[in-house]
Amino acid sequence: MCIDPHIHPKHPHGCEHRLPHPHHPPIHLGPIRGLLHIAILKLVKxxxxxxxxxHSLLKEKYNLDVPKPLVYGLLRKLEAHGLLHSRWETDDGGPAKRIYTITxxxxxxxxxxLKKIEKVKTIIDRLIG
Known part of the structure; x- marks a missing residue:
């Protein structure tokens, strides 16, 4: 799964540009960015x-401080690909929350x-060992 940068057609200060931009600090997730959807699936499993x-557990369990919009965008993509399912839930009169379940x-x-990652981990261990 690939996360593409997106275009802001009409930015508040009037410019049109691709992210990153001086007005938007880049997200420095490096190679972890490609693993983010795996971390999300593992949590929801x-x-x-x-x-x-x-979002909170990504930081707590994996020390990944990821912008919420990135997490929500990935959740929608994972659901669109049939890897997650969601349902709306209300509790105690609070706002409805979309609950995600793995398919x-x-x-x-x-x-x-995870098997592919394990193979890559073996190679990385040999490289740094």
């Missing part, structure tokens, strides 16, 4: 949860990707 909780296809994809 452990427990169904809403986007804000996923069977999502579990298969996650397991496949």
């Amino acid at each position: 452990e427990k169904s949860m809403h986007g804000s909780e996923i 069977d296809e999502g579990i298969e994809y996650l397991e496949h990707m």
